Amino acid sequence: MNKSYIPYRTQLKIRELMMSTGTIVDSYFRKYKKYKATLDKYNDNPSLQIIFSSKLSYYQIIIWPQNIEEIIETEELEYFIKIQGRPSVERIEERRKYRSTYDCLISSKEHNMLKMLFPHFFVIKLEFLDNNDSWREYLNSLKIHCVSGWLSTISYKQLPINLEEMFDLSGIPWETKYYVLVLLTNSLMPLHYLNPDIIELFKNPKASLALREMYYSFKIFTIDDYRNFCERPLPDREVPCYHFSIKKVIVTPTTCIFLPPDSEIGNRVMRKCHEFADYFLRLSFCEENLEKRVWQRNSEVLDKFKNILNGLTVFEYDYEFLGFSNSQMRGHSCWMVIKTLDSWAEIIRKNLGDFSTCKTTAKYASRLGLCFSSTYKTLSISKEQILHIPDIDRNGYNFSDGIGKISPEFLLETRNILDINPNEEISAIQIRLGGCKGVVALAPELECSIAIRPSMIKFSSEDLDLEVCSCAKYKPAYLNRQIILLLCGLGVPQHVFLDMQKEVITLAQNSTKDEILAIHFLSHYNSVSMNDVITMLQMGFIIKQEPYIEGMLQCAYSNFVSEIKEKAHFLAPQSALLVGVLDEYSILEHEQVYIRISTFNNSRVITGKVVLAKNPCLHPGDVKVVMAVDVPELAHLANVLVFPQKGPRPIPNQCSGSDLDGDEYFVSWNPLLIPSKTVQAMDYDAETEKVETQITINSVKDYFIRYMESENLGCIGNLHMIYADLLGIHSNEALELAMLHSKAVDYAKTGVPVTVPYELQQKNWPDFMQKPWKKPYESPGILGKLFRSVNIEKFYTTSYSVINNQFIKEGFEKYLGLAENMYKEFKREVQGAIRKFQLNNEFEFFIGKSSSFKWNSNNNKSRILKKASQLKMTTRKRFFSINGELERTKLASAFYYVTYTEKNPIYSFPWIVYNYILK
DSSP states (O other): OOGGGOOOOOOEEEEEEEEEEEEEETTEEEEEEEEEEEEEEOTTOOOEEEEEEETTEEEEEEEOGGGEEEEEEOTTSEEEEEESSOOEEEEEETTEEEEEOSTTTSOTTSOHHHHHHGGGGOEEEEEESSOOHHHHHHHHHTTOOEEEOOOEEEEGGGSOOOHHHHHHOTTSOHHHHHHHHHHHHTTOSOGGGOSHHHHHHTTSTTHHHHHHHHHHTTOOOOHHHHHHHHHSOOOOOOOOTTEEEEEEEEEOSSOEEEEEEEEEEOOHHHHHTGGGGGGEEEEEEOOTTSOOOOOTTOHHHHHHHHHHHTOEEETTEEEEEEEOOHHHHHTTEEEEEEOOTTOHHHHHHHHTOBOTTOOSHHHHHHHHHGGGSOOEEEEEOOGGGEEEOOOOEETTEETTTTEEEEOHHHHHHHHHHTTOOTTSOOOEEEEEETTEEEEEEEOTTOOSSEEEOGGGBOSBOOOOEEEEEEEOOOBOOEEOHHHHHHHHHTTOOHHHHHHHHHHHHHHHHHTTTOHHHHHHHHHHHOOGGGHHHHHHHHTTOOGGGOHHHHHHHHHHHHHHHHHHHHHOOEEOTTEEEEEEEEOTTOOSOTTEEEEEEEETTEEEEOOEEEEEEOSSOOSGGGOEEEEEOOOGGGTTOOSEEEEOSOSSSOHHHHTTTOOSSSOEEEEEOOGGGOOSOOOOOOOOOOOOOOOOSOOOHHHHHHHHHHHHHHOOHHHHHHHHHHHHHHHOTTSHHHHHHHHHHHHHHTHHHHOOOOOOOGGGOOSSOBGGGOOGGGOOBOOOSHHHHHHHTOOOOOOOOOOOOOOOGGGOOTTGGGGHHHHHHHHHHHHHHHHHHHHHTTOSSHHHHHHTOOOSOOSSSTTOHHHHHHHHHHHHHHHHHHHHTSOSHHHHHHHHHHHHHHHHTSSSOOTHHHHTTHHHHTO
């Protein structure tokens, strides 16, 4: 094993100790369970493992060192380990490990609400029956300092917490109670605050707003802070147009995490029930680190998830299952709604349309899910404006699957409502219209508003609002490991990709030293967090003279290169990602396509050989080489890939079994990427559906649970990558896995799960997949060569802070006191986030990712960026509480002065209000 992957080397084995589980309230340890346990720590794994038995089963608790919040040591040599991040519990059975819930750690007689809160305040008590020297050595090796203290251990029955009084008190609004739950389940309110005195404080009419702001400021609840927030002016959070504010709950194997309402693009269901948006919940099922996972052979966890789908109680309200879209199911997410005596959920589903033609649970769930797709409502349309046209069927294939037409006038009205830049050419939109799903492309000759085909109609509905999912726009195309493997296997030389990758990295590297290149690089970096840096560079700042710019640039470069190294994901020159449409005039011949790329005031028709693929692509036949031709009759179509209706088989169907209902295709006219050969496409016909006699909402819930249990697209894709890299894309193993992947993709349509044969499982993985526990070997293929050719350079900021007097405004001294207080608070929050997410510096925090290898995945980009965004928002709010532009300019100047006169500053602080500093 590569030693560079092993951050810890200490080994620990203690066979004689007692472990108790509980929570700490004031100076009491409320004990639930006590077990005789063993404690292990292996050389090749930094986690601590506590193994114990309960009811004839063995379990292990896995604790990562970075999740140890504090260890309290008493004079009796008892150690109380306060844990953040909810350690996972595994059941050990016949040398296999299965994820478990916390049922073995807490009494079944405890109050249901405290059962849910327990994982957020989980404390383990260790009592050593023998010498504990090895334990102390382990703590010293990790530089974990124990705090001396005293705690009295009592049974949880001796210190009851009267939650009934809090959660049933009629004087507290439900919204306020919900926000209390938000703070508790996000470890922002200690348990000892659940007492009658605090409950009285929650009767303040501003209580819910104050608690909400405390969450967004990441403040641990205190009475003083709560009162301060109640006294402040607290503005309502605006919900953007087309969005709804939705409460969200994250369900893990151990608990539920409640989140404040978050804005989300609307869907048909929410628009129909807009007056009752507060009655909906969005549930997401995931691992403790908030990442999605496949729950294969984890019946205990799945049983818990199923129980929650059957009903979730939040204070006095019961929520029941409603539905999900296909993309939401893939993300293990669904909708719940408040349960009523007349089953409101069932009424909502019935009012969406007639689904009686759906003969399987999978198809019913998929068709119902169309109403949960995120869409923008535009125009209402009359039945007379809709033209029904036939599909183009030939040789058992549908050449027009999912594609319709739209008139120029109706398209113009639609794009005006969506406020699309008038200089941007749009010639196709992906839509939902009643029970229709698909794409409508511009048809100048169309006299009515819209034309639809039978293949677009998925169920019967009277809804006549045109809902837009997305508009077909030009997008730059990126290479990835799947496409690179297929192109190499079809004759593209390896050096082509190595040269392209080197050129991209060199340009990015030079951007850290050259201001013009830096602006170009950051403009394509696609991160709002870099807007201030771009503005500063455009105003003439020198990289080496401003530590904030230099730090952000170096971090952006490191993350950019890390993504290339980890995914082989880099820009493909002379390529695009385009939505597929049909040549309605039957002009294009078989294996001809039409492409016109239109960017602002620049249009070009592509001619010559082009290569096509549609992600995901695993089979060699998924790559097609066709001829792009110039056809004047199709000139009204821009930024789409126009396919012919001629030929024995539709080209989209040959590309990973795609169609024309919104799929995007990788297309490249770069001669270096055109393969020298192609092979016959795979047959992508889905298995015949088994008709079900009765479809109920319970069968839909079972289908959702089965999906979480059996979804293995990622597993199959990884195995295919291993075999294709090692044995080639034409090997029997790679071809079989490509076929299995196709069947797994169809699960949403067929409901038929796919199992990977044992003989195709892999114990050893290539180095480029960065799985140190999988016994990595050096990959001999193109992916290994690309991976090893990337060196992530470590930067050291060479610039130093020198005050630029042009940013010191007259009268700034007036606000130095406020600026110092805000800076100290800001610095404390940033440093806390750096420790929590194991980052190297402030710049990684605001970029959103650490470039160093981590053993666990707690530091995912979305969580880091969310915290950074919330910190910026909180700081800006306090800044804008100062009235008057001149006064704000003085405060911004004080921000700058306080930061740049400190010895080890957090440079990002003043640039949160960069537009006022640069005035």
